[in-house]
Amino acid sequence: MSMKLLVFDDRDFVHLPDQAPDWGPVADTRAVFSVRTGALTTLERLQREWPHGLAGLWVPNHLIARTRQACTVPVNEAPEPGQTLLCINGRWVFPGSQFEIGPGQALVEQSTGAVVAACLESEQAGFFLEDGALPADVEQIGYAGRLLARRPWELLGLLSQTMATDLPAMIEQSRSGEDACDGSIPDTVPGITALEPDNVWVHPSARIYPSVVLDAEGGPIYIDDRAIIRPGSILCGPAYIGPGSTVLDRSLIKANTSIGPVCKVTGEVGSTIFQGYANKAHDGHLGDSYIGAWANLGAGTTNSNLLNTYGEIMARLRPQAHRERTGMMYLGSIIGDHVKTAINTRLMTGTVIGTGSMIASTAAPPTSIGAFSWITDVGIHPYRFEKFIDVARVVLRRRNLDLTEADVELLRILHQRETAASS
Structure with missing residues (x-):
């Protein structure tokens, strides 16, 4: 199934106590996926690995204007109806293909409650991005380890x-x-x-x-x-x-x-x-x-x-x-x-x-x-x-x-x- 990619920065989303991400000055002026995390930024790495195109980006409110200035895709805009989107957390610096999720499913870190990736219909994606939490009808697949970077030294x-x-x-x-x-x-x-x-x-x-x-x-x-x-x-x-x-x-x-x-x-x-x-x-x-x-x-x-x-x-x-x-x-x-x-x-x-x-x-x-x-x-x-x-x-x-x-x-x-x- 052909799905477009939507990459999100979840720093304003709902997080468990003491589990909120903080990249300090590294991500003060840019979304987490725009940080250079290797030879490439995380967004560049994702786009190289995902051939079906980028549907949009989602960032904290104070970064919207700056991100729109730097990108040509929609930023913090409701997904177009009738799409199935692969929503990926921009803190997943080293995304792997070993995880498979189907429509209506989400991969979630058990220790932090953070969404790593989710395969969502447009309406579900819109709810998730606006509310910062998954809709009730999305199946959550727990992952016992850590996949998302919480601090800047983890990038190094x-x-x-x-x-x-x-x-x-x-x-x-x-x-x-x-x-x-x-x-x-x-x-x-x-x-x-x-x-x-x-x-x-x-x-x-x-x-x-x-x-x-x-x-x-x-x-x-x-x-x-x-x-x-x-x-x-x-x-x-x-x-x-x-x-x-x-x-x-x-x-x-x-x-x-x-x-x-x-x-x-x-x-x-x-x-x-x-x-x-x-x-x-x-x-x-x-x-x-x-x-x-x-x-x-x-x-x-x-x-x-x-x-x-x-x-x-x-x-x-x-x-x-x-x-x-x-x-x-x-x-x-x-x-x-x-x-x-x-x-x-x-x-x-x-x-x-x-x-x-x-x-x-x-x-x-x-x-x-x-x-x-x-x-x-x-x-x-x-x-x-x-x-x-x-x-x-x-x-x-x-x-x-x-x-x-x-x-x-x-x-x-x-x-x-x-x-x-x-x-």
Whole structure:
């Protein structure tokens, strides 16, 4: 049976006590399915795996305008009558085909009560999306394990799996699909060293300089449209370099690093996701981290991703929240959109920095920083919204872009929420 896909962000849905999802700054300005969770976003991964098309998206109310701006499919609109829809939770980062559900059935996590996927008629889907709970006539199939990511560090825990899935599929499609290209390493550039060259795909418009090492023995390397790899850089697979991004001179890009579009990256980077449009253009270590869009890490910014005790890392998504066990030995920094760090900033293990914060202290900042914080040696103060927007406009214009009304309104809502939470 041919069904179209409808992907939903369930953060505003009905949840069991203490089981509500919270991805912190990672999903402040975007739906959970638009977060880069491997070489691809979760939505991109779903669309590659589901051939019947995308019927629509459903997001929390404050993200509707921003999502409509970025997508061409219906957003938060009632499904057209007469359809059977496969509704999939956008927090299912690594959806598997081993689960089969028929019309009128839903796969539900037993421990959290959250809907993972549901096969629904239009009327049932409309009720579910509006009400946040399944209609009474839908059969619930319980799953005893965990399938949905509740916290942002879980995305990093899944990164080796998503990269191992995304990259081979992307290379295969690029070599055999429409506009196929073998993606071979350019033989006109002297001094490129490639280990397992068949495991490397290079877009014809990408540029690789002499003395670059492409080590794909540990996994594939995919260098996308207009990407640039500067001299002396070492890339270790699995790795993804997105469209228009630059890996600067003498970089060490270690395994399981995904760099989204239009980034500048250098230094030692490993097991890290760059959402896109972010800069780490100077030396410094960055490991097991997530970097939001329009973030800029100043020269020498370095993070810790491992405790001296080699113990489990505790983290706190925001200053008012409780510290949580992450279940991880390696966890660097979770950095929201529009964050800026000054030179030689030191980020301790498990640091979470909220959207729009500016860090300019000589001492290491707190490990949990609220959104729109202005941190100097004098203390922590709110970042005035008007000043923040002025800076954001300057940053975007350097990439020939500008903030839209939807962007500004979303950031205003987030700023107001942070002001209310910290007062």
